[in-house]
Amino acid sequence: MARDPNDDIIGDIRVFDDSYDDVELLYRKEELSELRSELTGDSDGHVLLTGSSGVGKSLFAKKSIDQINSYDNTSFDRVQVNCFGKTTTAIKRELVENHHNGPDEIPKTTAESDVEEELETALDGETVVVLDEANKIHQTDIIRDLDEIPEITIVAIAHDLNEWMHQHKMRYGNIHFEHIPLSQFSTQQLGHILERRARQGFHNMRVISKEQLENIADEVGGIARQGIQRLWAAADVAADSGHHNITDDDIAAGEPRAMTRIRQMRLESLPYHHQVLYAIIQERGEVTGTDLHARYNEVAADVYHDVPAEPIRERTRRQKFPKLKQYDLITTRGSTQGTIYEVVDADVEPEKIELPDTPSPKSV
DNA sequence: ATTCCACAGGAAAAGATGGTCA
């Protein structure tokens, strides 16, 4: 069962990365033309893109704006920044750095007013600023600031319209955003998208059939990111099993592997406290609240030894669980003192956290 | 049935972080 590299089905693993963007935009004609009329029309409003996780919002923003640029013979610049966890100045700094006119690097000590100045000098015409994960913008007035620069049109990306309204419309009430929702793909559409991916990532297209691709698309309910991970996982399982073609069983067997990979990425994107708590639950598969807190207190000194973070109190720990649930990493059942915390997938390992192995069966 | 207990989660105060402005 030794795995011969020549048997590998995957030719280019990068094709299955989240960040891979050397693709053609498919089935987004309507949204594209809406965006085009916003960006090329007279309106000086901004754009809000929404859609559920994994439908390809960032990719759409990137590819469609570049496409509009080349088809319409317009020439505005596109600058894209992920806003997650960044301050106003950090976002502006990154905007300048990402702009083709700007310096590649601005020292972090530069004052905000100077960064602002650098930004305005870099702009030499219409510029579309894409704010990725704009729903994560918290204590910043970045939107208001950018709105005041006439050359800039903002394309903000968020998950959910209501959430966006709640967080921002009140604060930026007078700044207009045209809303363009991105829907999930139909089975057929996603099947086709996956076929393109396979064509790019696999050595040979004959290893998987059209029906199989559509089955994957159907199973993931039109969520592109999941479909792509399922495709990768199916190929990975097939290669492990020494198959030359991907079988239906490989696809089925790949499902947990794909989900594990997605959950693993989510866990790693979370702050340290979440990961510590996850590690404790994962250690035993399931644990009661009492045992969880006891174990936390036991390992706290070790686990927080050489990290910037400090251990947190019980109430604060409880406040971390909703996020872990939302990311489908843990579940809870029972209520009040009987609550059991349980990992969804024991194969998802907290890579940064090493718990000291003092197996403490509820020592009384 | 009643009381007791432990804890999840709500409310609000306190703290931390980062921005603005004189």
Add this chain to the structure above:
DNA sequence: TGACCATCTTTTCCTGTGGAAT
């Protein structure tokens, strides 16, 4: 630079709940 403000996180305090003990 320091006083002040806005926002988000953590802590403190507390209430409601459901199971166990009486």
